[in-house]
Amino acid sequence: MAHWLEQGTIDLGFLEFPYPDHCDCQPILADEYQLLVPSTHDLAVRKQVPLHQLSGEPFILSKFGCEPVLRAAFREVNATMNVTYEVRDLATLFAMIREGLGVSMVPELLLTQVPSDLMAIRVTPAVQREIGLAHPTGTLLSRPVQTLRETILKGVPTTGNTA
Structure with missing residues (x-):
């Protein structure tokens, strides 16, 4: 644009x-990013998750503009983003999370598109765009x-x- x-x-x-x-x-x-996990994931029952606790979690990175914000947020808390897959398509991202291939983070404005079998969880500190x-x-x-x-x-x- x-x-x-x-x-x-x-x-x-x-x-x-x-x-x-x-x-x-x-x-x-200011649009806050949310962690997305399958409903069967251990974190699915949490209301919020410290960002540093995501170090080591298999992470599916959206290449559609989210990457710089997320990489900077992980660096700020001295956490490692364990990127196992990179995707550009939102439907693909949701399907991969559903299959347990990893977790991801998406802006809150996209939550209306998130399937009901995925859980959105706040992260601390808040990550915003x-x-x-x-x-x-x-x-x-x-x-x-x-x-x-x-x-x-x-x-x-x-x-x-x-x-």
Whole structure:
């Protein structure tokens, strides 16, 4: 999406931090990652799990934008991410977790897509991604685009789950 903004293909887009230099971006949401395990996993009964306890667990890494945030989070707690598989497709990720091939972490915004036989568990410390509303730097926005941007930003809560 950042490329489309830079090329002028789109006027507004939602981007994940870190934001590119060619975009002006207003942070609007902090999206917390959740641990996903099969319902038969030992951790499935837990309400939350310390991130460092995932060292050594077979980990299925989503290559769809999650990798930098997750690798940084593991480094911060001196934990080793034991990546056994890398996937790009969400359905594949869910199927591999269901089959017991490993655990993974996904952003909370994706939890509505998680099958009922997988358990989502909070991790501590919280691992979050920041999402912002972006437009190309130095570009004069048309009146309809300005109105859309203002409408979106008005709907953003000033407290709670914002960045």
